[in-house]
Amino acid sequence: GNSVTQMEGPVTLSEEAFLTINCTYTATGYPSLFWYVQYPGEGLQLLLKATKADDKGSNKGFEATYRKETTSFHLEKGSVQVSDSAVYFCANSGGSNYKLTFGKGTLLTVNP
């Protein structure tokens, strides 16, 4: 079946620190992989995506590379800002590509 495992939070960083949030997946077929972000009191927003192996998704300074050999899709950002404080969800679409399976979410707090 499909599953996503992401690192447990919470993660607390100082502004301008380097961020890594680990994510590994299992899926049947050829999944697409995603990172979604949820700001306090809001819905989920797609942060970035990758649809095939070795693709790199990037947006707003965040990056993640689809690694088929390690079944991973780790989220990174070189210099976080206070405004990046949110919950981050890793997700995969499985092989069928019509539903998303989410990880449990990682709460990131960035302090000034």
Added chain:
Amino acid sequence: DSGVTQTPKHLITATGQRVTLRCSPRSGDLSVYWYQQSLDQGLQFLIQYYNGEERAKGNILERFSAQQFPDLHSELNLSSLELGDSALYFCASSPLGGGQGLYYEQYFGPGTRLTVT
């Protein structure tokens, strides 16, 4: 703003009651997905409709049902409510229904927070 609207924003009701959550997808999107977000279960896929027909089912309880209408809006009906049904319910939409080798980005609404007392 994703273009997906959900009403109501908040809902407080008692155990045993029935409620209806409404979702309007982005203009032109044919697929609607329902997800439940709770503290213990995280974000879980409930059900998908594509152009009025049920396309996929996830961890949806028998007490819950959904439908998609000809104008493409969708409703999620929750009945015989229990305390454990308290959660955030999200609706998402995408242009098409997906399929092997295809993916269409899902756009999420702001959610309906259901509190069962």
